[in-house]
Amino acid sequence: MSFTIAIIGRPNVGKSTLFNRLVGQKLALVDDLPGVTRDRREGDARLGDLEFTIIDTAGLDEGAKGSLTARMQEQTEAAIAQADALFFVIDARIGLTPTDRAFADFARKANKPVLLIANKSEGKHGDAGAMESFALGLGDPIQISAEHGEGMGELYDALAKLMPEPVEEDEADDDEPLSEEEAATRPIRVAIVGRPNAGKSTLINHLLGEERLLTSPEAGTTRDSIAVEINWKGREFRVFDTAGLRRRSRIEEKLEKLSVADALRAVRFAEVVVMMMDSQNRFEEQDLRITDLIEREGRAVVLAVNKWDLMETKGGGAISGLRRDADHWLPQLKGVPIVAVSGLTGEGIDRLMQAIQDAYALWNRRVPTSALNRWFEQAVQANPPPAVSGRRLKLNYITQTKARPPSFVLFCSRADAIPQSYLRYLVNSMREAFDLPGTPVRITLREKANPFAHKRKRPS
Numbered sequence: 001m002s003f004t005i006a007i008i009g010r011p012n013v014g015k016s017t018l019f020n021r022l023v024g025q026k027l028a029l030v031d032d033l034p035g036v037t038r039d040r041r042e043g044d045a046r047l048g049d050l051e052f053t054i055i056d057t058a059g060l061d062e063g064a065k066g067s068l069t070a071r072m073q074e075q076t077e078a079a080i081a082q083a084d085a086l087f088f089v090i091d092a093r094i095g096l097t098p099t100d101r102a103f104a105d106f107a108r109k110a111n112k113p114v115l116l117i118a119n120k121s122e123g124k125h126g127d128a129g130a131m132e133s134f135a136l137g138l139g140d141p142i143q144i145s146a147e148h149g150e151g152m153g154e155l156y157d158a159l160a161k162l163m164p165e166p167v168e169e170d171e172a173d174d175d176e177p178l179s180e181e182e183a184a185t186r187p188i189r190v191a192i193v194g195r196p197n198a199g200k201s202t203l204i205n206h207l208l209g210e211e212r213l214l215t216s217p218e219a220g221t222t223r224d225s226i227a228v229e230i231n232w233k234g235r236e237f238r239v240f241d242t243a244g245l246r247r248r249s250r251i252e253e254k255l256e257k258l259s260v261a262d263a264l265r266a267v268r269f270a271e272v273v274v275m276m277m278d279s280q281n282r283f284e285e286q287d288l289r290i291t292d293l294i295e296r297e298g299r300a301v302v303l304a305v306n307k308w309d310l311m312e313t314k315g316g317g318a319i320s321g322l323r324r325d326a327d328h329w330l331p332q333l334k335g336v337p338i339v340a341v342s343g344l345t346g347e348g349i350d351r352l353m354q355a356i357q358d359a360y361a362l363w364n365r366r367v368p369t370s371a372l373n374r375w376f377e378q379a380v381q382a383n384p385p386p387a388v389s390g391r392r393l394k395l396n397y398i399t400q401t402k403a404r405p406p407s408f409v410l411f412c413s414r415a416d417a418i419p420q421s422y423l424r425y426l427v428n429s430m431r432e433a434f435d436l437p438g439t440p441v442r443i444t445l446r447e448k449a450n451p452f453a454h455k456r457k458r459p460s
Contacts, residue, residue, distance in 0.1 A: 003052040003163050005045075006083035008076060008107060010099045011058075013091040014119040018146035019056035022047060040079045041226055048156045050163060055079045085113040085162050088138060092118035092129035096136070104136040113162050116141045117155070122148055187229065187236040188360050191266040193294070194276035195286050196244025199306040203276070203343030204228060204241050207353075232353045240266040245290055267293070271363065271404070272300040272356050279307045279340070282322075283329045295333055298405045298440050300363035302337050302355045309342040334428060335437025362439040364403050372398060372408075375433045383425060388417040398443075407442040415445035 007015045023043035045054035057076040080086065088107050090100050107114050118130035121143035133141040142158055144151030192200045207230050230237040242263035267273055273294045277287050282305055294301050303326060311318065319340060326338045337355040341348035376398045385393040394413040401407050410426075412418060427441045 003085070004055065004083045005052055005085050005087055005159075006040075006055040006057055006076075006079040007087045007089060008057055008080065008103070009089035010097065010103060013089045014146050015089050016056050018087070018089065018117070018119065018144075019043065019045075019054055021146045021149065021152075022054050040075045047152065047159060050156065050159060052159075052163065055083060080107075080110050080112070083112065085115065085159075086110065087117050088114050088136075089117045089119050090129070090133055090136075090141075092121040092126035092133075092141075092143065095129035096132045100133075101136065104138060107138065114138050115155070115158050115162070118143045119146050121145055122150055185236065187238040188356065189238050189240070189269065189271045190356055191240040191242060191263075191270035191273045191299075192276055193242050193245060193263060193267060193273055193290060194306075195278070195284070195290075198244065198276045198278050199343045200244075200276050201241050203304075203306065203341065203349075204230075204239055206343050206346050206349060207232065207239070235353075235357065237353075237356070240270065242266050245286070264293075267297055267299060270299055272302060272360050273297075274302045274304050274352070274356065276304045276306050279305045279311050283325055288329055291330055291333070295440050298442065300359040300405070300439055301333055302339065302352070302359050302438075304352055305338065305340045306343055308340040308347055309345050311340075333438050333440070334431060337438055359439065362436055363405050365406055365434070365436060365439070366403050367400055367406065367434050369399065371434070372400060375430065379426060379429045379433075383422075385418060385422050388414070388419075393418060401444075405440040405442060406436060407444070409444050409446050411446050413447060415447045418445060 007019055009015055019041070022045035024046065025043075040058070041056045043054050043056070045052050057079045086107055088104065090096065116133055116136060116138040118126065118133055118141040120126060121130055122145040126143060126145075130141045130143050142151060142154050144155055192204060194200055208228060226241045228239050228241070230239050245263055275287070275291050275294060277283065291301065291303070305322060322338050322340065326336055327334055330336060337359055339348055339352045339355050341352050376395075380395055385395060387393065391414075396411040396413075398408050398410045401409050408430075423443055423445075426443060430441060431437060
């Protein structure tokens with residue numbers, strides 16, 4: 001039986017630091033600037049032998065109806081409704097504020113168990129603020145330091161009293177490899193990336209059918225990389241919304257640097273990356289840089305041209321133009337799937353989700369050895385490698401070493417002399433022969449051992 005806890009409180013009391021402490025990773029962005037967290041983020045937490053789901057929320061704050069601040073509070077309210085219990089966090093060094101008192105009433109009205117946590121209690125300065133918190137009427141404060149790990153024992157004792165007794169389950173052998181059926185039903189990890197304000201969060205909200213992620217015409221609304229679970233026509237996906245990626249020279253604030261690092265981490269852990277572009281400004285330099293980064297990381301790629309509902313011309317000619325542009329600007333991903341979508345209206349969403357599944361299948365593709373050898377002989381005969389410094393290069397054979405992405409080792413003589421243009425020829429020929437459009441293909445060169453290298457040359 002799962003148990004869910006929402007961490008709530010006013011901005012900058014250390015909620016995200018506590019979240020990171022409990023999940024054992026630096027998942028949530030942390031900064032001295034108030035209001036860093038905007039969307040709610042879930043994680044699998046552990047405290048001693050207690051296992052539960054923890055939700056980090058935006059700081060409770062008042063805002064005009066419809067404003068970004070008000071919608072951040074709506075996200076917090078949704079987390080409270082989802083939770084079985086609440087961690088109400090205050091800053092013990094500052095003591096109680098009017099905002100703390102106002103939102104303590106808010107927490108009481110939730111009618112759920114509340115643990116009052118006086119964070120930043122390290123040293124002598126935290127005691128006075130913790131004593132003040134008795135006035136909130138939420139029980140005895142638990143004095144902790146989320147940053148330094150102090151007071152976790154007291155938090156464990158209080159939490160253990162709230163959680164239900166664990167249910168005995170049959171032991172399973174975790175060492176058993178997954179069957180093909182099990183692998184096919186595992187959630188596909190998908191990261192949605194792109195420049196700021198490309199419509200990434202709007203698209204995910206449409207997939208979910210709810211306003212799960214904050215959206216705004218203002219660029220840079222998303223900061224953390226937020227993961228959501230999506231079931232699309234019976235297939236499970238774990239989709240990561242990420243912060244917009246600007247050129248490095250334009251990134252000045254520390255917080256944006258943290259957001260970009262979080263987005264890049266999401267790319268590295270994804271299996272398929274959807275590169276989202278704005279239909280009004282597509283294939284700009286930053287779009288090409290981001291797509292090249294995805295290819296170098298070896299992720300499966302799908303291009304999504306968003307805000308297609310704003311296009312005046314939408315016929316087959318416009319779609320064909322997208323295909324030509326993609327092959328022209330991204331020759332290293334020739335044939336990469338490109339889909340016109342509208343996150344606002346839902347246009348093209350079915351095609352996008354199918355493209356993600358197809359790209360994932362190609363990314364996992366293994367080429368039969370016999371077919372690989374036949375192709376290799378034909379490709380080398382049709383276009384032999386060039387002679388370098390008057391000496392002929394010899395290509396012996398090729399073998400696939402792994403999938404995800406498809407990776408091959410080519411055994412040859414003088415690996416350092418084979419030109420990159422010839423390797424591009426082999427990759428493009430392989431794409432056509434084995435229907436591998438758009439997925440990264442890796443060819444590593446390895447020199448075949450010389451069986452006579454150990455013998456000494458006879459003296460003349």
